[in-house]
Amino acid sequence: MKIITISREFGSGGRELGKRLADALGIPCYDQQIIEMVAEKEKLDKNYVAYQSEKDVRNFYPATIARGFTRPNYAMLQGVQVMAKEQEMMKKLALESDCVIVGRAGDIVLADQKPFRIFVCADETSKLSRCRARAEENEKLSDKEILRKCREIDKRRASYRKLFTERRWGDAAGYELCINTSGKEIASLIPALCSYIEQWYTEAQKDS
Amino acid sequence: MKIITISREFGSGGRELGKRLADALGIPCYDQQIIEMVAEKEKLDKNYVAYQSEKDVRNFYPATIARGFTRPNYAMLQGVQVMAKEQEMMKKLALESDCVIVGRAGDIVLADQKPFRIFVCADETSKLSRCRARAEENEKLSDKEILRKCREIDKRRASYRKLFTERRWGDAAGYELCINTSGKEIASLIPALCSYIEQWYTEAQKDS
Numbered sequence: 001m002k003i004i005t006i007s008r009e010f011g012s013g014g015r016e017l018g019k020r021l022a023d024a025l026g027i028p029c030y031d032q033q034i035i036e037m038v039a040e041k042e043k044l045d046k047n048y049v050a051y052q053s054e055k056d057v058r059n060f061y062p063a064t065i066a067r068g069f070t071r072p073n074y075a076m077l078q079g080v081q082v083m084a085k086e087q088e089m090m091k092k093l094a095l096e097s098d099c100v101i102v103g104r105a106g107d108i109v110l111a112d113q114k115p116f117r118i119f120v121c122a123d124e125t126s127k128l129s130r131c132r133a134r135a136e137e138n139e140k141l142s143d144k145e146i147l148r149k150c151r152e153i154d155k156r157r158a159s160y161r162k163l164f165t166e167r168r169w170g171d172a173a174g175y176e177l178c179i180n181t182s183g184k185e186i187a188s189l190i191p192a193l194c195s196y197i198e199q200w201y202t203e204a205q206k207d208s
Numbered sequence: 209m210k211i212i213t214i215s216r217e218f219g220s221g222g223r224e225l226g227k228r229l230a231d232a233l234g235i236p237c238y239d240q241q242i243i244e245m246v247a248e249k250e251k252l253d254k255n256y257v258a259y260q261s262e263k264d265v266r267n268f269y270p271a272t273i274a275r276g277f278t279r280p281n282y283a284m285l286q287g288v289q290v291m292a293k294e295q296e297m298m299k300k301l302a303l304e305s306d307c308v309i310v311g312r313a314g315d316i317v318l319a320d321q322k323p324f325r326i327f328v329c330a331d332e333t334s335k336l337s338r339c340r341a342r343a344e345e346n347e348k349l350s351d352k353e354i355l356r357k358c359r360e361i362d363k364r365r366a367s368y369r370k371l372f373t374e375r376r377w378g379d380a381a382g383y384e385l386c387i388n389t390s391g392k393e394i395a396s397l398i399p400a401l402c403s404y405i406e407q408w409y410t411e412a413q414k415d416s
Binding site for chain 1: 217327329331358375378379380381383384385386387390392393396397399400401403404405406407408410
C-alpha cells in the first residue's frame with residue numbers, strides 16, 4: 001500500500017503538492033473532503049464539522065495545563081469528537097486504497113501503515129507571494145499581516161500534532177522527505193518526487 | 209553551476225550519499241580531501257590540519273561566552289586559521305566546477321552560489337546498524353555508547369554551524385531537501401534523488 005501523508009507550513013504549497021502528487025500517481029488525495037465525508041457519515045452539518053475541525057486545538061486543554069485536571073467543557077468535547085471521527089475516517093480511507101492525505105497529523109494517525117511522510121516548507125518570500133496569489137480580490141493584508149497569519153496557523157498545526165506525539169512538527173527525523181518549495185513551481189517538483197516515492201516503495205517491497 | 213552541499217547526522221549515511229550522488233552526476237565529491245588539499249597548499253602537516261579541523265569548535269569561544277571578551281588563545285587561533293583555509297578551499301573548488309561538498313557547513317560557506325542543500329538524517333536503529341557495520345574489528349561499543357557518540361558528534365556539527373548562522377542545524381527550512389535514510393540502502397535512493405536535482409536545476413535555469 002502507498003499511503004503518503006503531507007504535513008506543511010501554511011503558504012508552502014503543500015496542499016497543491018499533495019493534489020498534484022496524487023494525480024501523478026493516479027491515486028486519490030484527501031484533504032478538505034474528509035470534513036464532508038465525516039459530515040455525511042455522521043449526519044452532521046458540514047459547516048459544523050469544518051468549524052470544529054479548524055478551531056484551535058489549544059482550546060482543548062488550557063485548563064488541564066494551567067491548573068491541573070478540570071472537567072472538560074462542552075466545546076472541548078465537541079472538538080475532540082469531531083477529531084476522533086476524522087481520524088476514524090482517515091484510517092478507513094487508508095485501508096481502502098493507496099492515497100495521499102493532506103494535514104490532520106496523518107503521519108501520526110496512520111503510523112501503523114508506515115506512510116511515506118512528507119513535510120513541505122518554504123521561506124517567507126515564497127510564502128508571501130503564494131498567499132498573495134491565492135488571496136481574494138478584497139483581501140488586502142500587509143506583508144506583516146500575512147506572515148503573522150502564516151505563523152499563527154503553523155502554531156495551530158504544531159499544537160494539533162502535539163496532542164498525539166512528542167516529536168516536534170517539522171523535525172526532519174519525523175518524515176521520509178522534507179521538501180523546500182521556495183521559489184519553485186510545485187508542478188516542476190512532481191515528476192522527480194514521484195520517482196523518489198516509487199523507488200522507495202520498490203525498495204521497501206524487496207526488504208519485506 | 210551545480211553545487212550540492214550535504215549536511216548530515218552522524219550515522220545517517222550522508223557521506224556515502226554524497227559520494228554516490230557525485231558519481232551518479234559525474235562530478236567530484238569533496239569530503240576529507242579538503243583537509244589534504246589545505247595541507248598541501250599551506251605546506252602544513254596533514255595530521256595537524258585534520259586535528260585542527262576536527263577538534264570541537266566549542267573550544268573556540270567558551271571564554272567569550274562565559275566571561276565576556278577575552279584574548280583568544282593560541283589553540284583557538286590555530287583552529288580558526290585552519291577553518292578559514294578550509295573555507296577558502298571550498299569556495300575555490302565550488303568556483304572551478306560542479307561538485308558535491310560534504311560537511312563543513314558548506315551550505316552556509318557557499319551560500320553565494322545558491323547550492324542545492326541536502327540534510328541527511330536517520331532514526332537511532334538505523335544509525336546503530338550503520339555504525340556497527342563500519343566499526344573496526346576491535347571496536348566494541350555498546351548501543352548506548354554508540355548513540356552517545358552520535359549525539360556528541362552531532363552537537364559538534366551543530367556548534368560549528370552556529371559560528372556562521374543563527375539558523376538551526378537540521379531545520380528543514382534551511383535545506384532544499386531533507387532525506388531520511390532509515391532502513392534504506394543509500395544506493396537505492398540515488399537515481400530518484402538525481403532526477404530531483406536535475407529537474408530542480410532545469411527549472412532554476414528557466415527562471416533565470
